[in-house]
Amino acid sequence: MIKDKLPSSFFNPVSILGAIIAAIASITLIFLVILTQTQATYNVYMDVFVYIVVPMFLFMGLVLISAGMIWKRRKQKKNLAASEKSVFIFNLKEPKTRNSIIIFVTVTILFIMSTVIGTYETFHYTESNEFCGKLCHKVMLPEYSAYQLSPHARVNCVDCHIGNGVNSFVKAKVSGIRQVFHYLGSNYPRPIGTPLEGLRPAKETCEKCHWPQKVYSHKLNHFKYFLRDSANTEWDIAMDMKLGPSTKLSGTSRGIHWHDDPGVEVQYKANAKHDTIYWVKYINKKTGVEKIYEDEETKKSSAELALLPTRTMDCMDCHNRPAHEYRSPSFYLNNLFATGKLSTSIPWLKKVAMDALKNKFSTTDSALTEIRNRMRTKYQNKYPLAFQTYEKQIDSAATIITNEYLANAYPEMNINFREYPRNIGHLESDGCFRCHNDKHKTADGKKITKDCYNCHDFLKQGTLDKMTFCDINNSVKWLHPIELEEDWEKCSECH
Numbered sequence: 124m125i126k127d128k129l130p131s132s133f134f135n136p137v138s139i140l141g142a143i144i145a146a147i148a149s150i151t152l153i154f155l156v157i158l159t160q161t162q163a164t165y166n167v168y169m170d171v172f173v174y175i176v177v178p179m180f181l182f183m184g185l186v187l188i189s190a191g192m193i194w195k196r197r198k199q200k201k202n203l204a205a206s207e208k209s210v211f212i213f214n215l216k217e218p219k220t221r222n223s224i225i226i227f228v229t230v231t232i233l234f235i236m237s238t239v240i241g242t243y244e245t246f247h248y249t250e251s252n253e254f255c256g257k258l259c260h261k262v263m264l265p266e267y268s269a270y271q272l273s274p275h276a277r278v279n280c281v282d283c284h285i286g287n288g289v290n291s292f293v294k295a296k297v298s299g300i301r302q303v304f305h306y307l308g309s310n311y312p313r314p315i316g317t318p319l320e321g322l323r324p325a326k327e328t329c330e331k332c333h334w335p336q337k338v339y340s341h342k343l344n345h346f347k348y349f350l351r352d353s354a355n356t357e358w359d360i361a362m363d364m365k366l367g368p369s370t371k372l373s374g375t376s377r378g379i380h381w382h383d384d385p386g387v388e389v390q391y392k393a394n395a396k397h398d399t400i401y402w403v404k405y406i407n408k409k410t411g412v413e414k415i416y417e418d419e420e421t422k423k424s425s426a427e428l429a430l431l432p433t434r435t436m437d438c439m440d441c442h443n444r445p446a447h448e449y450r451s452p453s454f455y456l457n458n459l460f461a462t463g464k465l466s467t468s469i470p471w472l473k474k475v476a477m478d479a480l481k482n483k484f485s486t487t488d489s490a491l492t493e494i495r496n497r498m499r500t501k502y503q504n505k506y507p508l509a510f511q512t513y514e515k516q517i518d519s520a521a522t523i524i525t526n527e528y529l530a531n532a533y534p535e536m537n538i539n540f541r542e543y544p545r546n547i548g549h550l551e552s553d554g555c556f557r558c559h560n561d562k563h564k565t566a567d568g569k570k571i572t573k574d575c576y577n578c579h580d581f582l583k584q585g586t587l588d589k590m591t592f593c594d595i596n597n598s599v600k601w602l603h604p605i606e607l608e609e610d611w612e613k614c615s616e617c618h
């Protein structure tokens with residue numbers, strides 16, 4: 124009889140319920156593990172069950188068994204005390220005592236093992252890109268999709284987002300749990316606000332793989348643009364990006380990566396989005412020289428400044444989109460032309476596509492149909508001759524453009540290149556011009572320079588039939604594709 128084999132304290136409703144739950148959970152777990160190992164396709168939800176939900180039930184079952192037994196024991200003891208027969212006999216020959224010891228030891232070992240393995244697997248699982256990127260697919264899909272096209276597609280989300288150490292681990296899990304609730308309640312911001320609060324400093328993330336002492340000397344950028352005229356005229360610019368120091372007859376410049384040189388520190392105070400910078404402090408740690416630059420247009424009183432947090436500039440103030448970049452229509456259309464995916468022989472294609480992408484779409488589905496419709500309508504109304512000749516090509520171009528749009532904008536999350544600007548450069552958002560705009564000045568009038576040739580030289584520029592060149596270490600004078608009035612301040616006014 125089973126009653127003779129198990130300790131009497133097991134026979135109480137709570138422990139029996141616990142045993143049933145634990146048994147069902149164990150069988151389910153074995154079944155699911157076999158299933159996940161044999162299944163060819165990967166399923167995130169299955170992993171959530173295997174690593175989180177089912178082990179939670181198993182754990183609950185085991186807790187219930189023990190709780191029931193303790194409770195029953197106490198009750199039995201009380202009864203015994205009442206009848207004054209409280210003599211505990213510890214006799215290994217007694218089958219009940221033997222069985223209860225065997226059960227106790229086995230269950231404890233199983234429990235410890237499953238807890239250790241379970242915790243390890245659960246931990247690993249919550250650190251995986253699938254967990255970060257796919258589980259909350261509505262929320263994180265944009266980042267996950269953009270990430271797979273980035274130079275960091277082989278770097279795990281957690282390597283940049285969490286960093287090493289127990290402290291950051293605990294913080295991440297606590298905020299993770301909060302985020303799961305926001306996700307379930309569907310009350311998360313769209314888009315998620317940036318800059319992210321509490322992102323680990325670059326020293327603990329980026330600098331594990333890249334280090335500021337490593338000098339990236341110069342970099343050659345070769346951009347191809349296509350103008351909005353009937354011929355989609357190509358306009359090329361080759362630029363020498365002065366990442367590291369350079370020496371010329373006119374003197375030595377320190378280069379772009381100088382901001383992060385271990386010998387200097389650049390601090391700033393800004394608005395919440397960090398797109399307006401009020402106050403910049405430059406500290407030379409070796410000489411002790413300090414300079415404070417203030418924006419003359421948005422000048423704040425010292426009381427107002429004291430309330431704002433001070434941020435020390437690091438990699439992420441410029442490389443703010445290292446793994447999930449959302450690019451502008453102008454950028455990806457230029458790339459589609461440059462790689463031959465769109466043909467420059469379709470008249471006005473760049474212009475028509477730019478116009479079609481100008482106004483936002485409210486949903487992915489509406490973008491899927493509307494981009495094509497807008498393009499067709501524009502051609503029919505404005506360039507009917509081109510439409511007659513190229514209708515088929517225009518339709519297939521629309522499909523390519525729509526796909527590219529969907530890789531760079533996520534209407535449901537309100538994500539696009541304006542919401543998540545890229546701080547490298549200054550064309551469509553202010554980027555470097557947030558500080559380098561000739562408006563940030565010291566008390567004695569020194570400016571953070573907007574001098575174009577401080578950051579890059581132009582080695583080649585113009586249309587294919589009218590290109591100007593110069594040798595390296597020199598620069599041709601910058602020329603805008605169409606003549607600009609004198610009084611412009613920022614490229615982003617128009618672009």
Ligand code: HEC
Binds near residue numbers: 252283439446447
């Ligand atoms: C190479 C480092 C790096 C990797 C890898 C990375 N991120 Fe990020 N991520 C960042 C930085 C830096 C920001 C901060 C942007 C800011 O504050 O302006 C950020 C911001 C975000 C944001 C806030 C919204 C946004 O788009 O800016 C989300 C959500 C996010 N990351 C999710 C992910 C997910 C999911 C993965 C993996 C699929 C991932 N990240 C991989 C560096 C990284």
Ligand code: HEC
Binds near residue numbers: 274275279330438439
């Ligand atoms: C786990 C290692 C790792 C971490 C962490 C990491 N990177 Fe990288 N990063 C790489 C590798 C590897 C490459 C080269 C990829 C290639 O050339 O395809 C790279 C490339 C880059 C590039 C050049 C991209 C390009 O288009 O050529 C930049 C910029 C960069 N990383 C910045 C960052 C920043 C900023 C962070 C922190 C937010 C960071 N990285 C974190 C490994 C890492």
Ligand code: HEC
Binds near residue numbers: 333339439
């Ligand atoms: C002041 C802004 C700024 C800061 C701060 C900054 N970078 Fe850069 N970085 C740039 C610019 C601009 C480029 C050139 C980008 C381009 O032309 O595509 C660049 C290029 C790079 C590249 C590519 C080099 C190559 O030759 O392809 C890497 C890698 C990189 N940065 C890593 C870092 C890391 C790591 C940090 C932090 C220690 C950092 N950067 C800090 C502005 C910055």
Ligand code: HEC
Binds near residue numbers: 365381
């Ligand atoms: C938060 C403000 C800030 C931002 C943003 C910023 N810089 Fe700077 N930058 C400074 C300050 C301050 C100096 C030093 C001015 C001085 O000499 O006192 C500086 C100096 C430089 C220099 C060195 C000039 C020399 O003397 O050789 C270069 C090059 C440069 N920045 C490029 C960039 C680029 C490229 C970006 C954008 C990717 C950028 N900066 C973004 C604040 C900023």
Ligand code: HEC
Binds near residue numbers: 346360547574578
């Ligand atoms: C503080 C440094 C800095 C200054 C000053 C600066 N630039 Fe740039 N510029 C950059 C960086 C960084 C990029 C981005 C390269 C990239 O996208 O990889 C860039 C990109 C460009 C591009 C290519 C546009 C693009 O993003 O496709 C042009 C053209 C250009 N700059 C012209 C100018 C002109 C003209 C001036 C002077 C009015 C100027 N720049 C001043 C840093 C600077």
Ligand code: HEC
Binds near residue numbers: 350352614617
């Ligand atoms: C007053 C408005 C205005 C300002 C300011 C302006 N642009 Fe432009 N830009 C234009 C117009 C208009 C075009 C022509 C568009 C076309 O034909 O595709 C253009 C075209 C360009 C192109 C080639 C087309 C393309 O695909 O982007 C580049 C590169 C460019 N501008 C860079 C800059 C830079 C860099 C700055 C700042 C230093 C700047 N522009 C400032 C209006 C402006």
